[in-house]
Amino acid sequence: MAPKIFIDGEHGTTGLQIVSRLQQRSDIELMSMPVEQRRDPAVRTQFLREADIAILCLPDDAAREAVALASDAGTRFIDASTAHRSNPDWAFGFAELSQAQRKRIAGAQFVSNPGCYSTGAIALISPLVGAGLLPADYPVTINAVSGYTGGGKQLIAQMEDAGRDDAITATYFAYALALAHKHVPEIMTHTGISRRPIFTPAVGRFAQGMLVNVPLHLDLMTGEPSMANVHAALADHYGSGSVVEVVSLAVSSGLPRLDPEEMAGTDRMKLYVCGTEGAGQVNLVASLDNLGKGASGAAVQNMDLMIGG
Numbered sequence: 001m002a003p004k005i006f007i008d009g010e011h012g013t014t015g016l017q018i019v020s021r022l023q024q025r026s027d028i029e030l031m032s033m034p035v036e037q038r039r040d041p042a043v044r045t046q047f048l049r050e051a052d053i054a055i056l057c058l059p060d061d062a063a064r065e066a067v068a069l070a071s072d073a074g075t076r077f078i079d080a081s082t083a084h085r086s087n088p089d090w091a092f093g094f095a096e097l098s099q100a101q102r103k104r105i106a107g108a109q110f111v112s113n114p115g116c117y118s119t120g121a122i123a124l125i126s127p128l129v130g131a132g133l134l135p136a137d138y139p140v141t142i143n144a145v146s147g148y149t150g151g152g153k154q155l156i157a158q159m160e161d162a163g164r165d166d167a168i169t170a171t172y173f174a175y176a177l178a179l180a181h182k183h184v185p186e187i188m189t190h191t192g193i194s195r196r197p198i199f200t201p202a203v204g205r206f207a208q209g210m211l212v213n214v215p216l217h218l219d220l221m222t223g224e225p226s227m228a229n230v231h232a233a234l235a236d237h238y239g240s241g242s243v244v245e246v247v248s249l250a251v252s253s254g255l256p257r258l259d260p261e262e263m264a265g266t267d268r269m270k271l272y273v274c275g276t277e278g279a280g281q282v283n284l285v286a287s288l289d290n291l292g293k294g295a296s297g298a299a300v301q302n303m304d305l306m307i308g309g
């Protein structure tokens with residue numbers, strides 16, 4: 001029998017994107033709740049308990065509540081929110097971390113999707129820690145720009161409806177200025193870095209896409225750090241044919257600029273290793289769609305692992 005999939009929050013930004021990826025599939029049964037009942041506790045409980053897999057596209061508190069309503073019924077969960085990303089009882093839903101992580105996701109009852117920025121940061125940092133090139137106490141800095149759909153319905157309305165009292169007219173704005181963004185804990189948990197990274201995100205006036213940038217000093221790294229070795233560590237880790245592509249050094253070092261919308265509309269991620277040979281620094285960049293590999297695409301990838309697809 002086809003597994004029953006319920007998207008709680010199916011009418012939100014992430015939920016709608018997952019629906020569009022699943023609605024034509026015949027290997028699953030997509031359950032759907034009428035929009036006017038989306039906050040009715042009794043109807044939600046019934047859907048959550050009948051589903052084989054519930055994909056939660058909700059604020060953190062509502063996601064925790066959904067788990068409490070149905071985990072005893074054997075429902076498996078994929079949570080897109082921040083609620084469970086550093087919880088050891090939940091499998092972290094970044095399959096490219098390792099083969100063991102892929103297996104863990106496939107067999108788990110509880111899977112937590114990474115945040116969009118975290119997806120890029122963890123993808124760049126984790127293999128370098130694993131290869132012994134990045135010491136755990138390295139003072140990591142992460143700079144990023146996201147499309148405004150990353151802030152869900154609220155930020156979309158603020159960016160698109162100039163008539164609102166809280167409208168945002170800027171074409172670009174920096175935020176999380178106090179260095180306390182909610183993705184910092186999960187980045188530390190899933191890379192193994194011990195020094196709290198400095199993370200400075202920003203939003204641009206474009207809907208989807210993001211760049212996550214990690215610049216590094218080679219002389220503060222360990223092992224035999226060089227642009228070539230950093231690239232080799234990433235390329236070896238991800239191999240070929242993965243959702244994550246490590247762009248060649250020749251292409252990366254010849255780039256005049258990177259467009260944050262490059263990967264919009266895709267569920268893949270590209271990693272670039274840039275820099276000037278001999279200058280002692282390397283500039284790593286992840287390019288992804290915040291709603292693709294950064295959210296909905298990753299949720300579907302995890303669902304496929306969980307149903308054995």
Ligand SMILES: NC(=O)C1=CN([C@@H]2O[C@H](COP(=O)(O)OP(=O)(O)OC[C@H]3O[C@@H](n4cnc5c(N)ncnc54)[C@H](OP(=O)(O)O)[C@@H]3O)[C@@H](O)[C@H]2O)C=CC1
Binds near residue numbers: 060081290
């Ligand atoms: N947007 C992105 O790029 C990413 C988002 N995420 C995460 O995914 C989750 C969803 O985000 P996003 O889709 O952007 O948010 P949206 O605000 O666009 O959508 C949230 C949905 O949840 C519903 N909802 C809110 N509270 C409740 C409740 N108490 N009970 C039932 N339904 C409720 C909303 O319904 P209503 O229409 O009534 O408001 C809405 O449909 C969040 O945890 C977010 O952090 C993760 C990665 C990236």
Ligand SMILES: CC(=O)N[C@@H](CCC(=O)OP(=O)(O)O)C(=O)O
Binds near residue numbers: 080081115183
């Ligand atoms: C542009 C923008 O506002 N982005 C969101 C993060 C989006 C994301 O990854 O989602 P989670 O909320 O699931 O962590 C923010 O910074 O809060």
